[in-house]
Amino acid sequence: MFAWDLLANAVVAGLLLGGVYAAVSLGVSVIFGLLDIANIAQPAFLILGAYAAYVMYNAFGLDPILSGLLFTPVFYLVGAAVYRVYYGSFERRGEESLRGLVFFFGILFIIEVSLSLKFGVDYRLVQSGYVGKSIEVGGIGIAYRLLVPCLVGLAMTLALHLFLARTFYGRAIMAVSQDRLALRLMGANPVKIKTVAFGIGIAAASLAGALLITITPVIPSTDRDYIGRMFAITVLGGMGSIGGTLVAAIILGIAESLMSTFFGPSWAQAVSFGVLLAALAVRPAGLFGR
Amino acid sequence: MRQPWSRSIVRAVLVGALSVVVLLASAGTFVAQAADPIKIGFGMALTGGLSANGKPALLAVQIWKDDINKKGGLLGRPIDLVFYDDQTNPATVPGIYTKLLDVDKVNLIISGYGTNLIAPLLPIAMERKLTLMGMFGLANNEKYQYPNYFQIQPAGPDPQISTAIGFFELAAKQNPKPQTVALVGADAEYPQNALVGARELVKKFGFKTVYDKTYPPNTVDYTPIVRAIKATNADIVFVASYPPDSVGMLRAAHEVGLQPKIFGGGMVGLMFTTFLTSLGPMLNGVVNYDFWAPEPVFLAMPGIKEFLKEYQARAEKAGVDPLGYYLPPYSYALMQVLGQAVEGTKGLDQQKIADYIRANEFSTIVGKIKFGKNGEWATGRTLMVQYQKIQGTSIEQFRGPGKKVVLWPDEFKSGTIIYPYASALK
Numbered sequence: 001m002f003a004w005d006l007l008a009n010a011v012v013a014g015l016l017l018g019g020v021y022a023a024v025s026l027g028v029s030v031i032f033g034l035l036d037i038a039n040i041a042q043p044a045f046l047i048l049g050a051y052a053a054y055v056m057y058n059a060f061g062l063d064p065i066l067s068g069l070l071f072t073p074v075f076y077l078v079g080a081a082v083y084r085v086y087y088g089s090f091e092r093r094g095e096e097s098l099r100g101l102v103f104f105f106g107i108l109f110i111i112e113v114s115l116s117l118k119f120g121v122d123y124r125l126v127q128s129g130y131v132g133k134s135i136e137v138g139g140i141g142i143a144y145r146l147l148v149p150c151l152v153g154l155a156m157t158l159a160l161h162l163f164l165a166r167t168f169y170g171r172a173i174m175a176v177s178q179d180r181l182a183l184r185l186m187g188a189n190p191v192k193i194k195t196v197a198f199g200i201g202i203a204a205a206s207l208a209g210a211l212l213i214t215i216t217p218v219i220p221s222t223d224r225d226y227i228g229r230m231f232a233i234t235v236l237g238g239m240g241s242i243g244g245t246l247v248a249a250i251i252l253g254i255a256e257s258l259m260s261t262f263f264g265p266s267w268a269q270a271v272s273f274g275v276l277l278a279a280l281a282v283r284p285a286g287l288f289g290r
Numbered sequence: 291m292r293q294p295w296s297r298s299i300v301r302a303v304l305v306g307a308l309s310v311v312v313l314l315a316s317a318g319t320f321v322a323q324a325a326d327p328i329k330i331g332f333g334m335a336l337t338g339g340l341s342a343n344g345k346p347a348l349l350a351v352q353i354w355k356d357d358i359n360k361k362g363g364l365l366g367r368p369i370d371l372v373f374y375d376d377q378t379n380p381a382t383v384p385g386i387y388t389k390l391l392d393v394d395k396v397n398l399i400i401s402g403y404g405t406n407l408i409a410p411l412l413p414i415a416m417e418r419k420l421t422l423m424g425m426f427g428l429a430n431n432e433k434y435q436y437p438n439y440f441q442i443q444p445a446g447p448d449p450q451i452s453t454a455i456g457f458f459e460l461a462a463k464q465n466p467k468p469q470t471v472a473l474v475g476a477d478a479e480y481p482q483n484a485l486v487g488a489r490e491l492v493k494k495f496g497f498k499t500v501y502d503k504t505y506p507p508n509t510v511d512y513t514p515i516v517r518a519i520k521a522t523n524a525d526i527v528f529v530a531s532y533p534p535d536s537v538g539m540l541r542a543a544h545e546v547g548l549q550p551k552i553f554g555g556g557m558v559g560l561m562f563t564t565f566l567t568s569l570g571p572m573l574n575g576v577v578n579y580d581f582w583a584p585e586p587v588f589l590a591m592p593g594i595k596e597f598l599k600e601y602q603a604r605a606e607k608a609g610v611d612p613l614g615y616y617l618p619p620y621s622y623a624l625m626q627v628l629g630q631a632v633e634g635t636k637g638l639d640q641q642k643i644a645d646y647i648r649a650n651e652f653s654t655i656v657g658k659i660k661f662g663k664n665g666e667w668a669t670g671r672t673l674m675v676q677y678q679k680i681q682g683t684s685i686e687q688f689r690g691p692g693k694k695v696v697l698w699p700d701e702f703k704s705g706t707i708i709y710p711y712a713s714a715l716k
Binding site: 003006009010013014016017020021112113116117119120121122123124125126127131132133134141143144145146215216217219220221222225253256257258260261262264265266268269 | 339569
């Protein structure tokens, strides 16, 4: 007899995982999807955010998600500064393609090595009050450790979507991704707009890092595990589509969860990336790409 | 005109002076050679996935070097360590050891930490006929049977079953005897080896396998896996995992309410201080492999207390595991074996050192070590411990006995199993 309860649990677990994946990928969606900047260092900022949450948890017992929120302005400024350096050194001179990539690789390694030097190479994790606990709704178990980050991920997605759709800066970011020259002719400064967008992308990564450390232990090199996932979700969702990022993240999450439950976890990632390839074969611009 | 005798005197003086100069020069060379350090080279995981163990291992090796140099070195020569970061990347190993041997001209080599990093090194050692001390590699030499390889993890003559043997032997002794088994592990070298051994033992003890699956190492959410295992109602759940998955599996087990009769087995990382002090009571009841525990029988071994005192004093500055109960004592013991072999053979001849290690028993801080035919310990000593009565997350409770109780083998037993798993959670 088919285990419907297992199916329901697997789908819910996939939804929760999808929410987390969405949070992790939002920054890439803004920076890579909208600004067309291949910021390879994005996962390093994710891990930097995780360490910031770890430090606050250890020093003050602060919940990682609260720490993540507190740190977003700091990471926004860091992101804005990184973009300014990138712009001044590469983009302005039209040398952003290869040299810019090397620049971001450099940042990734600097962050990794700095974290190793400061915190050592031990795994770091936080054990918030809700970790290890779950609720049961109609036979479906929901782990708080995944539920809370998922809800925050959904809130982040909604907030970013509203920001891009409803605010002046948001619309300007959408505009700069479509036609930089036209934006300049309208009297807006594309560099300023891109600085804001880049800062938002890095701030989103830092908050996602705080969510991540509640789910899994991290070491400085954990970032490498997420490079593939982040970019795959962004591409599957459609470059620059925030809603698409969420849908793609949920598809990957559910695919992984179903495979893990019914066919063996070994196939989970292979199948989810198979979904990516199949989707791109049908819609090369991604699910919601223009 | 000079007299013939005066010419002979001049010649004699010149020859004498030259002889003195040659003698002095050769004596100088001798003195210089005697003071030349013995270079020991290795790669080590100082960054990357295994660095949480690689760095403490390095610290232990450095402590051994300092201890030996304080005593005047080996063969009257100081020890010099030459090491590079292998970044936990097996692809870097051939380059590192080629440089160590051909450019740095090291006299001796040891391996870096871990099975995956030893695998590419063994063929190099075989090609150059070197003695190789292996640091915590599981079953690396099973295929090659290289006689000059010696491995310090106390896996014993049959390393593939070493992780699981105590676990299943304990399970088989329980009353009522558990019947069904779920096997799960990461798609990586160590977990795969451990699972092969576990499958063999499942047959041997007459259990029935109801779940046998693997997962990719960078899995984020383990709840679907644990839920699938729970659906099988397995009495025994054997997990072969690396540190992040160990945490993921344990947390998911608590969230899903997985409560088999015995849970654990080959979960790497649970013994690390950072996890002990983070997971705290969540560890209670888990039966897991280990190599060292702060129980009286181990603390009584000569030299261990002094080593741990020195290690713990230097650990914080080095940014490594503050207790150092897992790998560091064995890393130090590995160097003790090598050092005693150099002293025993009174030289650095690779073959003589290997012959000496093969033929002799060594006194180390982890006890007496004798190597068997395949370079593993002649008698295995992988422990099976159970986490018991952990309260809170204070590090102090883990310094002494009682929290990580040794259940197996009998000669090292320090307590009794709390069975079934659910009883230990109360």
